[in-house]
Amino acid sequence: MATVIVITSGKGGVGKTTTCASIGAGLALQGHKTALIDFDVGLRNLDLVMGCERRVVYDLINVIQGEASLQQALIRDKRSDNLFVLPASQTRDKEALTLEGVEQVLSEMQDEFDFIICDSPAGIERGAQLAMYFADAAVIVTNPEVSSVRDSDRIIGLLQARTRAAEEGRKIPEHLLVTRYDPRRVDIGEMLSLEDVQDILAVPLLGLIPESEAVLKASNQGVPVVHDDQSDAGQAYMDAVRRLKGEEVPLRFKEMEKRGFLSRMFGGR
Amino acid sequence: MAYLSDKSRLKLVSIPLKVKGTFIPATLLELSDEDPVRIEEALTHRLESEAPLLTQAPIVLEVSQLPESAPLAPLQQVCEKLSLHLMGIRGGCEHQQKEARRLGLVCLGDSRPKPAANDDRQYRAKVHVGTVRGGQQLVHESGDLVIIGSVNAGSEVLASGNIHIYGALRGRALAGIGGDASVRIFCQALHAELVSIAGRYRPSDAIAEDILGQACQVWLEDDRLRLDPLGV
Ligand SMILES: Nc1ncnc2c1ncn2[C@@H]1O[C@H](COP(=O)(O)OP(=O)(O)O)[C@@H](O)[C@H]1O
Ligand SMILES: [Mg+2]
Numbered sequence: 001m002a003t004v005i006v007i008t009s010g011k012g013g014v015g016k017t018t019t020c021a022s023i024g025a026g027l028a029l030q031g032h033k034t035a036l037i038d039f040d041v042g043l044r045n046l047d048l049v050m051g052c053e054r055r056v057v058y059d060l061i062n063v064i065q066g067e068a069s070l071q072q073a074l075i076r077d078k079r080s081d082n083l084f085v086l087p088a089s090q091t092r093d094k095e096a097l098t099l100e101g102v103e104q105v106l107s108e109m110q111d112e113f114d115f116i117i118c119d120s121p122a123g124i125e126r127g128a129q130l131a132m133y134f135a136d137a138a139v140i141v142t143n144p145e146v147s148s149v150r151d152s153d154r155i156i157g158l159l160q161a162r163t164r165a166a167e168e169g170r171k172i173p174e175h176l177l178v179t180r181y182d183p184r185r186v187d188i189g190e191m192l193s194l195e196d197v198q199d200i201l202a203v204p205l206l207g208l209i210p211e212s213e214a215v216l217k218a219s220n221q222g223v224p225v226v227h228d229d230q231s232d233a234g235q236a237y238m239d240a241v242r243r244l245k246g247e248e249v250p251l252r253f254k255e256m257e258k259r260g261f262l263s264r265m266f267g268g269r
Numbered sequence: 270m271a272y273l274s275d276k277s278r279l280k281l282v283s284i285p286l287k288v289k290g291t292f293i294p295a296t297l298l299e300l301s302d303e304d305p306v307r308i309e310e311a312l313t314h315r316l317e318s319e320a321p322l323l324t325q326a327p328i329v330l331e332v333s334q335l336p337e338s339a340p341l342a343p344l345q346q347v348c349e350k351l352s353l354h355l356m357g358i359r360g361g362c363e364h365q366q367k368e369a370r371r372l373g374l375v376c377l378g379d380s381r382p383k384p385a386a387n388d389d390r391q392y393r394a395k396v397h398v399g400t401v402r403g404g405q406q407l408v409h410e411s412g413d414l415v416i417i418g419s420v421n422a423g424s425e426v427l428a429s430g431n432i433h434i435y436g437a438l439r440g441r442a443l444a445g446i447g448g449d450a451s452v453r454i455f456c457q458a459l460h461a462e463l464v465s466i467a468g469r470y471r472p473s474d475a476i477a478e479d480i481l482g483q484a485c486q487v488w489l490e491d492d493r494l495r496l497d498p499l500g501v
Binding site for chain 1: 403404422
């Protein structure tokens with residue numbers, strides 16, 4: 001039986017797709033058979049971040065409407081044999097994404113995979129609710145700024161009310177992932193601190209991903225940043241994957257890096 | 270500045286009716302004669318001396334001392350003639366009670382009236398465990414609301430009684446929604462978007478900066494909203 005994890009946030013552009021790619025790739029690196037489903041109909045970009053956009057033939061909606069089989073639509077990752085991507089449709093109407101259709105696709109995947117990661121679209125409407133409905137766990141992606149925290153708060157409310165688990169009286173585990181964290185901007189009060197965010201959202205922390213140039217570089221190359229084990233963001237994502245599996249991993253990248261005297265003198269990085 | 274006055278009242282919850290109790294003042298008239306003529310005479314005499322008691326409150330006729338055959342219609346006519354508001358009868362046999370109902374009168378039992386005991390009026394505290402999230406609304410129309418957690422921005426908690434928040438208040442809290450001005454709001458850190466007691470309200474831009482973030486209580490003093498820090 002697969003564990004279905006939704007990556008959600010409310011607000012757009014906070015790092016859901018980046019997170020979906022890196023958590024998925026991280027789980028695959030650890031030997032788990034994993035599938036990533038892009039629910040962002042019309043704005044698909046998980047395939048871009050995963051670097052498989054030129055191999056897309058069929059998508060989620062084709063499978064729901066019976067125009068393609070799951071086997072035909074799932075794209076195997078270049079780097080990991082046990083990682084697959086089910087892209088979103090770029091052209092189809094959002095209405096084609098139905099609750100019954102999603103349920104049917106997920107149940108067909110249940111026995112094949114260890115983890116199914118759902119990349120949610122932004123917003124709190126239908127698309128976001130469909131992505132979360134069948135989840136067994138949720139990762140709430142939040143940037144340390146007020147509007148992102150508020151939107152995440154709303155999403156947590158929906159997770160507790162509008163999921164199958166909630167309707168059956170169960171509560172799914174919620175994990176907070178704070179991304180694009182810049183300790184320098186926190187220090188000068190331009191961003192909320194990690195403590196502020198945790199205080200408001202009151203959800204256990206899965207990880208802290210620093211603002212990092214490595215993310216943009218990785219996205220442009222179509223390689224999830226978690227593969228870049230020299231980068232801060234790559235390491236932070238791997239820490240989060242370990243915590244997701246129950247390991248205890250100390251928190252890193254929260255404080256400003258102590259820069260040496262020379263690099264301060266010459267402004268090096 | 271208009272927003273500073275909390276004279277205008279918020280009307281956020283409307284309740285179409287309320288059951289207030291059964292203790293309505295009524296004058297009980299005990300009859301020991303069934304003859305309408307003699308009763309009219311006696312009543313007319315009484316009206317000259319004890320008018321307020323008889324004319325200002327509705328009248329209930331105690332009929333248990335009358336013979337079971339005594340008809341009620343003539344007695345009702347006497348009351349009408351004298352402009353007395355006959356409401357019902359107390360006691361009487363089954364036959365008389367049936368007649369009374371036909372005449373549009375209420376039949377009260379022999380027992381003393383009981384206080385209203387509707388379940389929905391019973392004053393109970395409702396306890397919510399967990400954070401109240403943006404977009405959520407928690408309403409308790411019959412008592413205190415206790416929240417073990419924070420009330421986040423974009424959410425709203427309402428109660429007819431007091432509101433106790435064991436956490437931060439970042440959203441809206443409205444206590445005394447049924448009109449009770451004696452209730453209060455308590456919270457551990459005030460960052461409210463709006464607070465209100467019995468319709469008197471204050472939005473966040475009218476809340477003094479120096480109290481922000483403090484544990485405090487919100488209450489009404491002489492119809493004016495007060496926000497005071499808790500403790501010494
Ligand atoms: N930790 C990070 N550091 C720097 N840029 C990031 C980071 N996480 C995400 N980004 C950038 O933010 C933008 C939005 O990310 P994306 O994952 O597409 O967000 P979403 O799916 O929530 O809309 C992208 O340009 C991405 O490269
Ligand atoms: Mg996205």
